[in-house]
Amino acid sequence: MSGGRKKNILKVIILGDSGVGKTSLMQRYVNGKYSQQYKATIGADFLTKEVTLDDSSSHVNNSNSNNNSNNNFNNDNSRTQHNNNTSNGSKTATLQVWDTAGQERFQSLGVAFYRGADCCVLVYDVTNLKSFENIKVWRDEFLLHANVSSPETFPFVILGNKIDVDEAKKVVSARQAQDLAKGLGDIPLFFTSAKSSINVDIAFEEIARSALQQNQLEDDMFEDDFNDAINIQLDNGPSSCQC
């Protein structure tokens, strides 16, 4: 119990305007499913997926699980101990992808929800200019709510979703998106389609990698101060009964 705490759950939060496809992306990545039907997310819920990452690529295992939670955002309790370093140098971790309701910006979820995030995914819809323009706002709001200690290095990933639509319907050009990503500090940018399963896995590999990096950084900085406990030996144990 004593010693350094090693988190192996990578908390990833998906943000973006309503209807940009946050839930679909998450479902596509975790469950490999897509539903045309739109249902607004209420509060927040998360899915988890085991990922194995090495230096050059990441491999995604099939084990995933599904949890719904609208209340208990303080998931520190759920972080159990695992070995996150395997023998061949690759690292396994559990990606905990938190989906949020995009209807209203940061007005429903408290600071506890954002605490301990390892990566933030900003999603916009290539057919919705407003959702693209709001990416900056989502980023800034996240930085404040998560109380990120070093905003310059915190990993964000931008996903331009719904690229399967006709070219005529696209209102956000790739150039615009690249400019934005560059302007925000060379944030990785992916053009994805949850519907046609384009780039989703690749994007989430990058997300997992960034999250792991951030996680390790935090681990290095982590002062194991609060929850540490020391082993005590009661005198009434077997050893005390020698006589």
Added chain:
Amino acid sequence: MFRPHLISSITFTPDDDNNEKILGIVSISSNRSVAVTSMGHILAYDNEKLLQTYKNILVNKIDNISFNVNDMKYSFALSTIFIQLDKSIELLSSSNFNHYDTILDKGGFQTKLFLFEQQQVSHNNKNDKYDDIDDIVHKGKKLLCYATKQNGNFVLLKCFIWNEKNNFERFLEKNIVINHGDEVVRDFNFYNNKIYVATTHNAYVWDILGPYQTPIKINNFYKKKWFNIIDTILREEQLIQKNGYKNTNQISLADDIDTNNDILSTYTRSVINEQSSVTSIKSKSSWFQSWFPSMNSTNIIYPNMRFIEKYKKRQYFYKFYKSSLDEKLYLITYNGKVYQLSNNVKENRHNNAKVPSLLEINEYSPVLIQALPLWNSYPLVDLNFFYCYDSKVVTIYHPIYGYTYGQLFLDSDDDSIELVHNIDEHIIIKTKNNSIKVYSISVDDCNDCDIYDDSLVSYQERMVFWDTVLFDESCRRHEKEHDNANFFRNQLLKSRDISVVWGLKCLDHVINFKNNLLLQKYCVSQIFDVFVNFLAPPDLIIPYINMLSGNLNRAYVIPYFIEIRRYLQNLQDKNWDKCLWKNLKIDTDFFTIEQSQLKDDLFFNHRQNISTKGNKESSLEQLLILVDTTLFELYLRTSPSLLGPFLRLHNMCDADVVVKELTEKHKFQELINFYFTRKDHERALYFITHLNDYVPNVPLDVIVELTFSYIRQLTNENINVIFKYLNWIFEQDWQDKSTKDLVETIFFQDTTQFDNLKVFEYIVSMDTELGYLYLEYCIDTLACKNPEIYSKLITYYLKNLTPLNLKKVHALVETKPYYESFELLSLLDDKLNTASKKLTDNEKKILTHCKTFALKKMGDHKAALKILITDLNNYPMAKQYCESVIKSGDGSDDTSVLTDFVDVLKKEPNHNKFLLFLQDFAVYCTPSFLVNLIPLDISINAISKYLLENVILKQKMLLNDERLKKSMYKVSLIDKDYKLLEKKAEYFIIPEHSKCVVCKKPVSISRVPDGIFQGFTLNGKNVVVHFNCGNLLAKKLKNNKQVKKLSTLGNK
């Protein structure tokens, strides 16, 4: 506090004078109890009287003199009352008290009975978005456990298990080794599908439902480095006192804030001071002082708390406590020490079974805990408290913290308590004098102020009580059932007040922990969790900011303010569904100090001084300004990297403070962000252009670059600012970019929508050519449809009629029909008339041709065709014109345009063009139309060819049409034939014994001649009926149809 109220007191009087007395009692519902007498009778009570006596139920069990009832338990699911006698357990049906079974244990019992009913968990794991529904339902098992008397070094643990269908499933018994002479089994608990057993000296886990069913001793003990806040504070302050540390830095009120280490600016302090001086808020300071009457007096020692001495040899466990608040299992010792069952599982060396650990979680306990008869402790059902009793008093206490929250004394001195039982909110006491007294216990806070002082421990005590009472789901359910929402609301607010003041009091202590910063950090984190949880009014927290280090402010104070800000913004945005705190609707007053003490008149007599604010919106605005400005200052001092994101978002910071602070701190980028968010672009640009006033020697190029970058982000709303500062840039003679480049970068883009004409006027005033280039950009790229733009551009082209402009004007009027036609005609005519001599023939022709587009747009085809035929003498163009009109029209216009065309052609000196017309357009005309239109001087012979062709073509079209119809009829006929054959092929076999569905008489070929049956299809089945019956049936069906047929709007 819990208050007991006596509901009833019934004294048992035996029938005969035989000293019969009550030996045991158990409740089977909130108003029904069952008692066992020494004669083996069963007595059924309600709250008011003895209902019935069931005689001699246990008569054959009282052969010996030592007949004694040790314990009674009731299982609702099993409908059974378990009566523990000295050497047996008797099982009685709870419906008729029939004795139906006995569990014999000749060795006797060491413990009472422990009955556990596993919750019937219905776990729905739904992902309804994708229709994956996985329902897992665990049905509950029932377990009856106890320990037998010690035999040698062993105690036998026994467990009877009933399955989810309430059938007896199996019996388990296992030994545990007793190492100490006085070691006895104290308690059992069922937690996470395992039985936990506590002896006075050890704890065991017994995985009765798992694969390894031997009780395993829990040998792993851990101790928290730091315990809860109160323990931590007590320990630290005792240390401080021991070391002779003088507490000199007590919390002071807002106006006493230390200005040397100042995180808050003079603004925030002035706001606080100002608020304190406002009449309506005067109460704040008085309230504040009333909450902290002893603020300046050091009160470190709490005589009612004691350090739990380390019992080196014995722990003396006595009870498990399963909290429904955190769903954790605790193990309590006699001396007040509490262990929590930890998730830190270790594998047993011998059998690989997983054994949990016990984590020591406290270091102090109230002095009173030692005086309580803890050995007689039992959980207070559904309330997360324990009660314990001796002969005189029943005490309700919190098992973890040891605080007592209510005591129940018997009203008569000559009687004493023998047995206590609890169900729902009732405590049932059996006294020595054979009385059964039923008390109800209710939550009551009337005398709180008499009981509690103003010490931190007092607040802790109250906070623990209200947290346990109000935030436990079962209690909340209980409150709802009682329809006592108002009471609940008031208590919730009171709980908030207590918790917030508790937090503030803790902070008063914690800020002194300067020698142990890590400990201070831990405490502050816990305290601010409470502030966030209870949404403490920001006015109360702000004074502490300066007393906390930057790291603590960054880590804990900022998130608190962000949370408060979120609620305030929801209030401002009127998102009422999100303005809820623990399901309580909140408003602006909730965040001001007045509201936080409104319900507790006992504490605050100055309530009448509080005046309701007339303008809540302005109050909310003030609060937002205060919170945002505080946040700004916190970010500025403790987390400057987040200043940018904060100021880029909408905020209500006090502009003067922000500007002053940012300017002083040279945070110019942030200042510009702030101006931009505030849309105060004029000031932002003024600041940028005067940057040299703040930072000497900034190269002009840099300033211009910054100005230009800022301008690029502006929209049409600020077009005048853009013009103004563009002009400024032009004046600076920037080498990097030419005027054209600058203008093109800003205006020649499609992401921002500008007022095109305004932009044009601006550009054209600088560079005419660029201005008209902009208009071309508007038309070509931005696809503007404003006629004024077209008009201006065409006027420009006509005025500067170069060959290129001539082409442009022609292309424009031909392809972009968004101009004003009359205006275009007027412009063209004007040009053709006034500059006729200067124009070449080609120019005239093109401009004249342009007129036809305007006329076409106006629908004046005749005039257009006249221009094409007469003025331009260009039949192909006229033909093209006609064709385009016919193609674009809906057909009705064909004749009209052709008539116009013919009218124009008739006026031609010869008929060559007319003949061409016939060649091209005869197919569109009927012969009569043509004959009517033919000029009188043209011979039929000349037009016969076209006439004939026209007639033949028309007839051919008609013929084709008729052929098509014929083919369709044929197809239809074949289809009908097929359906007829299908109908003819239908048959039905009449079984020999079939009956007519109408008259129920047999329908048989042998009885009736052929040909008198009728067939029907009823409800999808083919039936055959007699001919006459068939008529009746048909009539009935027809009537039914008529009746059932509902009229619809379509019928009308």
